[in-house]
Amino acid sequence: MTDFADLNLHNLAARLDGQGIATVSLxxxxxxxxxxxxTVEELVAxxxxxxxxxxxxxxxxxEGSHFCAGLDLVEHHGADRTPAEFMHxxxxxxxxxxxxxxxxxxxxxxLKGAVVGGGLELASAAxxxxxxxxxxxxxxxxxxxxxxxxxxxxxxxxxxxKARMIDMMLTGRIYQGQEAVDVGLAQYLVEDAEAxxxxxxxxxxxxxxxxxxxxxxxxxxxxxxxxxDAAYAEAVVAxxxxxxxxxxxxxxxxxxxxxxxxxxx
Ligand code: 1HE
Numbered sequence: 001m002t003d004f005a006d007l008n009l010h011n012l013a014a015r016l017d018g019q020g021i022a023t024v025s026l027x028x029x030x031x032x033x034x035x036x037x038x039t040v041e042e043l044v045a046x047x048x049x050x051x052x053x054x055x056x057x058x059x060x061x062x063e064g065s066h067f068c069a070g071l072d073l074v075e076h077h078g079a080d081r082t083p084a085e086f087m088h089x090x091x092x093x094x095x096x097x098x099x100x101x102x103x104x105x106x107x108x109x110x111l112k113g114a115v116v117g118g119g120l121e122l123a124s125a126a127x128x129x130x131x132x133x134x135x136x137x138x139x140x141x142x143x144x145x146x147x148x149x150x151x152x153x154x155x156x157x158x159x160x161x162k163a164r165m166i167d168m169m170l171t172g173r174i175y176q177g178q179e180a181v182d183v184g185l186a187q188y189l190v191e192d193a194e195a196x197x198x199x200x201x202x203x204x205x206x207x208x209x210x211x212x213x214x215x216x217x218x219x220x221x222x223x224x225x226x227x228x229d230a231a232y233a234e235a236v237v238a239x240x241x242x243x244x245x246x247x248x249x250x251x252x253x254x255x256x257x258x259x260x261x262x263x264x265x
Contacts, residue, residue: 011039020056029064036072047099056205061110070117090149097125104213106204110197121150131186132193136176142169159184
């Protein structure tokens with residue numbers, strides 16, 4: 001198993017533990033982990049590498065007291081980009097977030113403080129979102145004279161629905177606490193998001209990698225297909241996953257009555 005030293009990360013920090021769980025940290029706390037173009041390139045490089053390095057799950061977190069303040073507005077202001085330049089930048093955001101969502105490795109986001117604009121776009125590319133009491137979600141693009149460019153129209157609208165996303169952008173509405181869970185922005189609200197994210201990452205890492213690959217890739221792909229094609233793809237994926245040799249021991253344990261039963265505590 002290899003680490004990520006070869007990627008020369010600066011705006012991200014990544015370490016891999018003995019359980020195959022990678023902790024990826026946004027590392028610009030002084031800038032509230034705003035996503036500048038260099039950070040986006042590091043996300044592309046890191047999430048391109050992760051599926052090929054035996055990583056079994058990822059915890060995505062931020063240094064400091066905010067998860068991510070979105071697009072680096074100061075860089076954007078200074079760069080005075082052309083439409084084509086910003087379009088190409090957005091395509092790099094999409095590249096990074098698609099690597100996350102379709103990479104086949106579970107990504108658990110441990111959230112706190114601001115999860116806003118592009119920070120919410122980043123969080124929405126994770127497979128599971130864990131919020132704490134400080135976490136809040138917003139899309140301030142509307143108020144900044146901007147529009148989402150990192151996939152929010154697909155992923156955030158997918159989480160909360162079109163009407164709520166439009167309201168968030170038009171009015172600057174902020175969601176937090178239980179309401180954020182109720183509308184679908186987070187799946188968990190806890191006191192310690194990082195501890196919960198670790199617990200969830202360990203649970204996911206105990207699954208067979210090929211099964212997790214299907215869960216963290218096929219489901220997203222199937223959302224992009226017609227129902228007929230998705231059902232066909234599901235059968236093909238299940239054909240491969242459900243006959244994997246590594247699953248036989250788990251099936252045997254069920255047949256032997258030594259495997260855990262599925263029951264609430
Ligand atoms: C930043 C950014 C940033 C902070 N770009 N530098 N996103 C937003 O509209 C959110 C903008 N940020 C904020 O509203 C606040 O910074 C926070 C609520 C997140 C945090 O507040 P606070 O009081 O803790 O920090 P601060 O004093 O506002 O900022 C501390 C430093 O971080 C300061 O830099 P400094 O050099 O003056 O110390 C800020 O400039 C810097 N900073 N946020 C750049 N976003 C693909 S399209 C996506 C479009 C979007 O994402 S739009 C949403 C942008």
